[in-house]
Amino acid sequence: MIVAEQKPMEEIAEMIKDFNKILILGCGGCVSVCLSGGEKEAGIMASALKMFVKNNQNRDIEITHMTIARQCDWEYFDMVKDAMAETQACVCIGCGAGVQGLVDVYPNVPIFPGLNTGGLAVGKVPGVWEERCAGCGNCILHLTGGLCPIARCSKHILNGPCGGSEKGMCEVDPKTIECVWHLIYERLKSIGKLDNIYKIMPMKDWSASSDGGVRHLTREDMAKLDAEEEHKKNVELEKKAEEAEAAAKGQG
Amino acid sequence: MPDHQEQVAIKGKPAEGFVPKIVAFTCNFCAYAAADLAGSTRTEYPVNIKLIRVPCTGRVDVVHLLKAFEHGADGVYVAGCLEGNCHFAEGNYWAKRRVRYAKKILDEIGVGSRRLEMFNLSAAMFGRFVEVANIMNDRITEMGPSPLNKK
Numbered sequence: 001m002i003v004a005e006q007k008p009m010e011e012i013a014e015m016i017k018d019f020n021k022i023l024i025l026g027c028g029g030c031v032s033v034c035l036s037g038g039e040k041e042a043g044i045m046a047s048a049l050k051m052f053v054k055n056n057q058n059r060d061i062e063i064t065h066m067t068i069a070r071q072c073d074w075e076y077f078d079m080v081k082d083a084m085a086e087t088q089a090c091v092c093i094g095c096g097a098g099v100q101g102l103v104d105v106y107p108n109v110p111i112f113p114g115l116n117t118g119g120l121a122v123g124k125v126p127g128v129w130e131e132r133c134a135g136c137g138n139c140i141l142h143l144t145g146g147l148c149p150i151a152r153c154s155k156h157i158l159n160g161p162c163g164g165s166e167k168g169m170c171e172v173d174p175k176t177i178e179c180v181w182h183l184i185y186e187r188l189k190s191i192g193k194l195d196n197i198y199k200i201m202p203m204k205d206w207s208a209s210s211d212g213g214v215r216h217l218t219r220e221d222m223a224k225l226d227a228e229e230e231h232k233k234n235v236e237l238e239k240k241a242e243e244a245e246a247a248a249k250g251q252g
Numbered sequence: 253m254p255d256h257q258e259q260v261a262i263k264g265k266p267a268e269g270f271v272p273k274i275v276a277f278t279c280n281f282c283a284y285a286a287a288d289l290a291g292s293t294r295t296e297y298p299v300n301i302k303l304i305r306v307p308c309t310g311r312v313d314v315v316h317l318l319k320a321f322e323h324g325a326d327g328v329y330v331a332g333c334l335e336g337n338c339h340f341a342e343g344n345y346w347a348k349r350r351v352r353y354a355k356k357i358l359d360e361i362g363v364g365s366r367r368l369e370m371f372n373l374s375a376a377m378f379g380r381f382v383e384v385a386n387i388m389n390d391r392i393t394e395m396g397p398s399p400l401n402k403k
Contacts, residue, residue, distance in 0.1 A: 040315065044357070047315060051318070051322055051361045051363060052360070052361040055399050
């Protein structure tokens with residue numbers, strides 16, 4: 001799940017200082033689960049922000065709040081069409097993707113982020129989340145016993161542990177940060193794959209991560225084209241198939 | 253002189269005309285019953301304290317506490333069962349955590365965390381109920397109106 005935490009009230013109040021009618025838009029997805037941007041948090045932020053503005057900027061503003069099922073799919077944004085038409089600005093408390101999804105659908109409304117998005121994490125105990133995936137685009141978990149050194153090692157090293165690992169803890173903060181390479185060693189030992197740790201991992205291929213601009217993910221069979229384009233594509237593919245068939249016959 | 257000002261005068265405080273609006277979220281099984289007992293025994297407590305009866309203090313959420321301030325309260329407190337004696341096992345612990353969280357928000361927005369408090373008492377402790385009411389009334393009277401009510 002994507003985790004995020006609320007920005008300080010002062011920062012949000014500064015963003016909306018020119019507006020008197022604000023919509024706080026929550027997201028019912030990940031940020032709702034990590035208790036930072038769901039329906040309840042939208043209500044709390046609406047009340048707190050209203051009081052902050054009254055107290056610090058000496059003005060009364062109108063704040064409404066709504067929450068939609070998800071902010072990463074454009075279908076759901078339709079539900080706030082009327083509210084977005086009425087408001088002067090919107091504080092979006094979804095993750096960074098949610099804010100930009102909203103910007104795509106409502107290009108004429110000023111939209112501000114209410115959260116700082118953290119990363120991909122799992123809940124450890126109620127109320128505590130820990131990052132587990134850095135979204136590097138080139139997974140190596142099969143080599144490391146299912147524990148990720150990219151996300152969980154302070155140095156992101158591929159051939160650990162380093163000299164800073166002591167009694168299973170990381171030198172960056174020996175009290176709170178576990179050495180993931182120690183955990184990997186223990187895990188590989190328990191599943192009888194200890195030979196993995198003796199292999200030297202080559203430099204990671206980062207081309208799937210931050211290389212080549214914005215990353216896209218496409219499932220061709222699911223991507224919807226318009227009818228004309230789809231027909232053209234079908235003709236093209238059939239032609240290719242016929243050619244291949246003919247070539248196969250020729251060879252035979 | 254209205255009753256509430258008498259209260260202030262009796263306690264030796266100057267009656268300057270400021271009577272704080274205080275909202276108390278009281279648990280049905282303890283603090284609310286204690287308030288009832290205080291009434292039955294003719295024990296007085298400040299009349300400017302408005303009680304809101306809840307089935308358990310675990311029902312009280314951060315947003316309820318903030319809304320009370322937003323709608324003009326100068327002080328708010330939550331009165332739940334003694335620790336370990338909650339009718340619903342741990343509702344009062346949840347309330348305490350939420351009060352702590354709301355206090356942080358109140359400091360952040362400039363209202364002040366001292367305007368919010370959590371107390372624990374049993375249904376029999378009507379004396380403590382009155383004491384708590386006086387503690388909050390004195391504290392908020394001393395602090396003056398909520399910054400939101402001054403403007």
